[in-house]
Amino acid sequence: MKSGKIMSTLFFLLIILIPLDLFLIFKVAPTEKIMGDVQRIFYLHVPLAFSAYLGFAGVFFSSILFLWRKNMFWDTAAYTSAEVGVLFSTLVLITGSFWARPVWNVWWTWDPRLITMLILWFIFIGYFLLRKGISDQFKKARYSAVLGIVGVIDIPVVRLATKWWRSIHPRLSREGGSLDPLMVKIFLFSLLTFLSFTVFLVFFRFRVARVEERVTSLMKRLED
Amino acid sequence: MKILELRGVKKRYHANSALNGIDLSIEKGNSLTVLGPNGSGKTTLLKILSGIMSPTEGKVIYKNNQASENDRKKEIFFLGHKNSLYNSLTVLENVNFVCRLFSRNNGDASVENILREYGLWERRNDPVGELSQGMKRRLAIAKGFLIDPDVFIMDEPFSGLDIRWRSSTLSKIKDFKRQKKSLILSTHLVVEGYELADYIAFLHRGKFLFIKKKEEVDIEEINGLFDSPEETLK
């Protein structure tokens, strides 16, 4: 019941945080001089990327814990995190496209961050294909845990390898100085909102998955 | 000494349970025959005993946990449903490969003896894929005896064998038993299973209906169990 408490707390927090965040992004944040209103995607896009990475980090640690403890709990945790990770990485790629079109005049560009996110997205689509193809749940859990660990470990290597192409991605660190302090504050607020939303989603999806598992096992028992 | 022990072992596939709480302990040098209808969980039980499959719940204990993982692998031999042979390799190459992994230098004599005994020597240079099902089964069994493990786990050893090879395999397994080695087998051939057993277990829907000393079991009773397990037990 502890997770239930965290969930309801997060839920009420998010009822306040999400509208407030949207209000800050669209009404309070100053319009960027060069890029104009489209720059507001930044407040969604970057936190979404963090959320996606949080999801995949969840897969990584849950997978390790599964192989260690051999407890199906961690498998459920791993694949629910993976689902949330795939959802957010899809959104990152889409919002990135909307940003890139007016700013760089292209829908897609072969930038290290984009490629890394795309590769990660591919790996985890493969993760779900693998899961779909194995029927023994224990085996499915073990095999996808191996893929989850290998896939996430790949991120820094892909990132490093792709970095040696010229990057045209706007960098927070360099332009941070010129960024309006209000922008930074709103960005951080948005980041907080999205990360709590991610945690909430993982918890929520996790509970649904547990109920699903319970229902299928009860159905089976009825059939017997 | 207890050689293998299961404590509260359960195994589920999806939501189906294959094993539903199995407790078992096998002393060194004893043999156990697991009988039961198709789908009762025999193969799952043997796979868990062999260590290739982990249970969903419960524990598998080998030699009171005093043997290393590597010892376990070395000392247990599992003859599965499938024959675990490389179809493109010849009979001899299959045998030599396994001997090499076991660092057995049995010499050509013992390989030749056992292959002759199983009627495979003439076919020794043929790829396994070209052999009949019965011959493949014989080769798989012969491989096991060549390795001469401490614990031999056999899943339906007689499947695919005709009467002649069935009886010679039976006597071969008896020889193996005489060396004070442990044997666990599953079969639906009641007579052969009964003959080889020290203990007999009857598995039904993932549970033991009984596990008893052979002397306490009547062979007619077992035949009855196959027909209608619930009623016979009442």
Add this chain to the structure above:
Amino acid sequence: MSFLANAFSITSKDIRLEFRGKESLSLMLFLSLLLLVIFNFALDIDRDNISLLAPGILWVIFAFSGILGMGRTSMAERDEEAYLSIVFSPASAESFYLGKVLSNLLFLIIMESFTIIFFAVLFDFERIIGSLLELVPSLILGTVGFSLIGTLFSFLSTTSKYGEVLLPFLYLPVVVPILLGGVSSMDIVLNETVGEGTGKWHQIMIAFDILYFSLSLLLFKYLIEE
């Protein structure tokens, strides 16, 4: 010592299996040749652009023929559950993995050598043979990476009901750093790019190989249990 001996036993078994069954290497070579012909039609290769196109063409072929071959060799293990004869032997999971990596590596190297020769002959590009000495480090490092991931993932994919078909979906995204390293190194060598060394690409491939070798040694044992 028995660790290495067991690994070599498994490798030599695979070589024998290939010699008897001719199931993976010949298919790999055939696919390489076929892909070269397809690329010829698709890309309109001539004297001027060949050195620019060569790295991409070759590494794409290496990747795809490799997938085909490694999928086959692991299917040979799964067929009739033949791999259980290794699992129920004193050979550890790690030596099993190493043995398979070595045999896959050998087949990949043979396939790559032939592909490069085919390429040189078909497109009249002898220069690539001349610069082979400079290309060898990146070829070896990249091929080791392919074999490490391919061996691990072909065991993953062959248990699923999709079988080998799943392999490219798992394998290709993960080997992206190797592809980048291989293509870039070959590009630098063939086009003599000024101010660019192959050193950093070699480094990233070494890092990849070490990372995945140690990781796979830890993880492979989970793939041979049922």
